[in-house]
Amino acid sequence: MIEIDGSVGEGGGQILRTSLALSMCTGQPFALTKIRAGRAKPGLMRQHLACVNAAADVCGAQVQGAELNSQSLIFTPGSVRAGDYVFNVGTAGSCTLVLQTVWPALMLADAPSHLKLGGGTHNPMAPPFHFLERAYAPLLAKLGAKADLALRRLGFYPAGGGEIDATIWPAGDSLQPFDLNDRGAKVESYAECFAPALPRSVARRELEQLGTGLGWSDAQLREAACRQNEGPGNALLATLVYDHVSEVFTAFGEKGVSAEQVAREVVREVRAYQVCHAALGPHLADQWALPLALGLWCRGGVASYTCTELTPHATTNFEVIERFLPVRFSSAAARGCITVAAKASDPPTGQFL
Template sequence: MIDIDGSVGEGGGQILRTSLALSMCTGQPFTLTKIRAGRAKPGLMRQHLTCVNAAAEVCGAEVQGAELNSQSMVFTPGPVRAGDYVFNVGTAGSCTLVLQTVWPALMLADAPSRLKLGGGTHNPMAPPFHFLERAYAPLLAKLGAKADLALRRLGFYPAGGGEIDATIWPAKESLKPFDLNDRGAKLESYAECFAPALPRSVARRELEQLGTGLGWGDDQLREAASRQNEGPGNALLATLAYENVCEVFTGFGEKGVSAEQVARNVVREVRAYQVSDAALGAHLADQWALPLALALWQRGGKASYTCTELTPHATTNFDVIERFLPVRFSPVATASGFAVKVQVG
């Protein structure tokens, strides 16, 4: 039994999700206490409980403490089962985080799995769908773990109601770790604005401000079409595609924040990435750690990547991964950010 203290490091839900994912992958049970102790509302909220229940369904786990607001739980996994699954958060809580929780285990299963997920698809505190589709999933495909993602309906806070379909293909025999230390040649960069049920002027203002701030032309600025019954909501995305990696930066509209300010926030993030030559941005550096560690656990050896920043979220994630897998993360500061070496043993 692995004992995890949910108050260490950044003290958020990532400790829970990483523990669930790796417990399923390795078959090791764990006890988690002080769940989300670093948050204003500690304990399991609905989206976290959905992650727990989804993980339990995928591997037939025995769980104690799986209830709303619970601050401790015990998770004892069974064998992972590929299949067809439906997971619905029931609120605007992120369904992308539910997907990321079960994704690692299902990619190590012996058959494809098809998932239907409902909830928030574009939330400020979670990876938006387009980040998973353009940045995260392509890296996993290079690792040998293919997945197909489809956005059926956008889901914004507070209404939620988003829908995602995902097919995860078995990859246990095909995983191949690799180094990711440079971006490669620049391919394209563009921005798009999703603003269902809002005046069209909101999208135009955000795109114009972003274009001015980054020097992007009209051909790089796109107003995304809305599907029926979506919204209301607002997400401004800037996508930078390179030969070896794609990064997606997202800003969210909210009451009291002007369209221009939303755009300026995205411009600031893009510029911070552009002034560095490191391969990964802060969020992708965090999320790449777990699948890379799993591949090394399966194949042995070592790998490395560079990133612009290592957040407390990322370093806490490293610590949890090291509790479950015989890998070590060794980050070193560089002129452009950080170089992270990962190796077995």
Template sequence: MIEIDGSTGEGGGQILRTSLALSMCTGQPFTLTRIRAGRSKPGLMRQHLTCVMAAAEVSGAEVQGAALNSQSLTFVPGKPRAGDYSFSVGTAGSCTLVLQTVWPALLFAEGPSRLLLKGGTHNPMAPPFHFLARSYVPLMRRLGADSELSLRRLGFYPAGGGEIVATISSANDTLHPFDLIDRGAAQDAYAECFAPALPSTIARRELDALGALLGWQGDQLRVGAARQHEGPGNALLATLAFEHLTEVFTQFGEKGLNAEKVAGDLALEVSTYQASTAALGEHLADQWALPLALAVWKRQRAASYTCTALTAHAKTNFEMIARFLPVRFSSTQIDSGWLVKLEPN
């Protein structure tokens, strides 16, 4: 039984999600205490509880402490099972985080799986759908883990109601680690604004302000295609496509935050990434660590990547991964950011 203190490092929900994912992948049970101790509202909130219940259903786990606001949890997994699943957060909580909790385990199931996920699709502090579809999925395919995502409905806070369909193929025999050191040649750069149920002028102002700051114009500034949705929302996205990867950056509008501020914050994020030559932005550097570590473990072969920054969130994730997998992380500061190496123990 692996014993984990949820107040470690960054102290947020990533500790829970990484523990659930790798417990299912490796068959190792764990006990987690002081869950989300680093947050203003500690314990399991609705989206975290949905992650627990989804993991339990996928792996036939025995669980103790799976209740709202619970600050301790014991999870004893069974073998991950392929199938058709439906998971609903029931609020605007992020359904993409639920997806990322069960995604690694379903790679080791004995067949393909289809998931319908309901909740928030574009949330602050969570990977938006477009980030997963454009940045994460292509890298997973290169890793040997074929997956497909489709967006049925947009879901923003506070209404939620978004829907994502994910198809995940078994990759137990196909995972292979690879190095991701440089971006390759630039191929495309564009911005989109999704602003359902809001005046069209909001999207136009954000795009025009972003274009002025980044020097983008014309077809590079796009109003997001209308989709079904459950209420108002506002997400401004910038997509940078390169030969070896695609990065997606997102800022969210909210009441009292003007369009120029949203655009300015996104322009700063994009400019910071463009000022470096490292491959991954700080969020993708965090998200990429777990699937790459699984491939390193399975194939007993080292891999590395470069990134613009290493956040406290990423460093905590590295620590949690090493609790479950016999791999070690090392990081070295380089001129353009950081070089992260993963090696089998």
């Protein structure tokens, strides 16, 4: 039984999700205490409970403490089962986080899995659907784990109601870790504004401000098509496509925040990425660690990537991964970027449990 203190590092929900994902992949049970102790409302909120229940469903786990506001959890996994699954958060809580929780285990299953997920698709503090589709999923495909994602309906806080379909294909023994130390040549960059049920002027102002701030042409600024019944919400996205990687930067509109403020936040993040030559931005640097570590567990060896920043969220994630896998992370800063190296410390197992 692996014992994990949920108050360490950044003390958030990623400790829970990484533990669930790797427990399913390795067959190792864990006990987690002080869940989300670093948050204003500690314990399992509805979206975290949805992750626990989804993980338990996928692997037939025995679970103690799976209830709202619980600050401790014991998770004993069974065998991962490919299949057709429906997971609904039931609120505007992020269904993309539920998807990321079960994705690693299902990509190691022996058959394809088809998922229907409901909840928030574009939430602050969670990867938006388009980040998963354009930035995260292509890297997993290069690793050898293909997935197809489709956005059926946008879901914003507080209404929720978003819908995502996902097909996760089995990777088998094809996982091949690789170095990702440069972006490659620039292919394209563009911005989109999703603003269902809001005046069109909101989208125009955000895009105009972003275009001015980044020097982008009108052809790079797009008002995304939305259905009015998707409820009110606002997300401004900037997508940067390179030969080796794509990055997606997002800011969300909210009451009392002007369209210009939303745009300036995206401009700030894009500029911070552009001034550095590293391959990955701060969020992708965090989320790429787990699938890369799984590949190294299977194949052995060392793989590296460069990033613009290592957040406390990322370093905490490294620590949790190291509790489950014989993989160790190290980092070094040079020439304005950070190089992360992941090394399998034991001979590869050649198979997943």
